[in-house]
Amino acid sequence: MIHNEVRKVEYYKALVEKRTDYEGVFYVGVTSTGVFCRPTCPARKPKYENCEFYQTAQQALLASFRPCQRCRPLSHPNHVSDIVRLLVEAIEQNPEKRWKAQDFRALSIDESTARRQFKKRFGMTFVEYARARRMGLALKSIRSGEKIINTQLASGYDSSSGFRDAFSRIMGAPPTLLDDNRILKADWLDTQLGPMIAIADENELYLLEFVDRRGLEREIERLRKSLKAAIIPGRTEPIRSIEQELTHYFDGSLTEFKTPLRLLGSAFQQLVWEQLRQITPGETHSYADIALALGKPTAYRAVAQANGANQLAIVIPCHRVINSDGKLGGYGGGIVRKEWLLHHEKQGGSPCEKST
Known part of the structure; x- marks a missing residue:
């Protein structure tokens, strides 16, 4: 159980606001009902003094709480009704x-x-x-x-x-104007930290983002327009591959992704993204570290921009880049997810033990 009072206040606020970016980060046991829930549970919110917070569903079960029938905390974050x-x-x-x-x-x-x-x-x-x-x-x-x-x-x-x-x-184009080589398929993937969307053709993965990422619709629209592509519901081999690899990543048995990727960016952006892939899981580098490694020590702002332009969350590990002062900095999927991912990797994939 989490005893850190600051953390408990943060989690209770996220519970009241039904924050999707806290999915998988904590579970709440409600002492007045004996059930435990996920952060986005639609049920009426309990009083703060009736809440106990846990990092895993297993911890809540061991504390004698039973799973909520409304939010189903033992299922994926967006359980299919x-x-x-x-x-x-x-x-x-x-x-x-x-x-x-x-x-x-x-x-x-x-x-x-x-x-x-x-x-x-x-x-x-x-x-x-x-x-x-x-x-x-x-x-x-x-x-x-x-x-x-x-x-x-x-x-x-x-x-x-x-x-x-x-x-x-x-x-995105009338039927007589579509290019046979510009067909991408999009599918929904459930993960421990919430649902993600994957977009790929038959050979490579183009985009992997958390569904609740701010500006995701614009990001997908830019992808479609830049490629003059049609994006339709469906599943391809790269999507099946990344879904399996994400499962192994979250259970701690995978540290290197091998799904083929299509990196769409400038030459400099691609150099930055390749450098990100060289960061060992469990470690962090600053934007200045990346710039120095590229032989461009004054280009840390450009590195930060390239980091933010990454469209392949987790696979291109932009979450491993932090500020020079040690602060986490930004992350498209939300700071809470960034913190969770870093702890997950530092623990070698075992459940995060943040503040107990």
């Missing part, structure tokens, strides 16, 4: 279907609930998810040589202009 699972399966059974109100009623699902839960899980409503899935199939059909008019009708669009508009909104 039965409604989401059922609807995703229904889409896969008939991905070209245009959903109507009676289709939800037939499954005894409230349409507004489906919208809300899909928005929380995927960052898009159920209708947007189903449309993106249809458009992904349309793109595959077009690439295989199918006539656009046939693809349009199969996707449920009677109007060619409506089909082109919908296609362009999701894919």
Whole structure:
């Protein structure tokens, strides 16, 4: 159990605010109910004096707390609800279907609930998810040589202009202008510190970020525009690879990532990112250290900018770079996650023992 009073006050504030960047960092045992929860639990918040904080779910269990049935602290941070699972399966059974109100009623699902839960899980409503899935199939059909008019009708669009508009909104270009070599797929990965999004083609990983990172939508849009690429829901071999490697990283059995990467940046940025990969897990370097190692001792500000431009969180370990005065500095995924990652690596992958 955590006894440090400053840390407890910080964690209680995060609990009240349902801070997603504290996922996996602590669990709270509620003495008045006997349950323990994750930081983002939707239940009514307990009083401060009724809270005990733990670094792992195992510690909370050993302290005789039982897992909360609402936030399910023993599952992934964004546990897939039965409604989401059922609807995703229904889409896969008939991905070209245009959903109507009676289709939800037939499954005894409230349409507004489906919208809300899909928005929380995927960052898009159920209708947007189903449309993106249809458009992904349309793109595959077009690439295989199918006539656009046939693809349009199969996707449920009677109007060619409506089909082109919908296609362009999701894919970033009308169907006649897409480059076969610019198709990226995006998938959601659950991790111990919260959900991440991975974007890759069939050969390399382009982006890996925490879903709640500020400005993520703009980051993805810049990626799409710079590559003139379509980004559609899906999974490729690099995404499967990085998901497996992240699992091993968080359980402490992996320190070196081998998933093939595509580094999109200037020559200087790529030099900085390569230098970051040379930092041994459990160690930290300052921006000035990186600049010196590159033979550009006055370029520490440029190093900091390159560090911030990294789009491959954890894999390109920008979390291992700190200020010269020893302070943690910034981190796109949040300072709390940066601190957790550094402690995790210093402990050799074992659960963090910050303040007990």
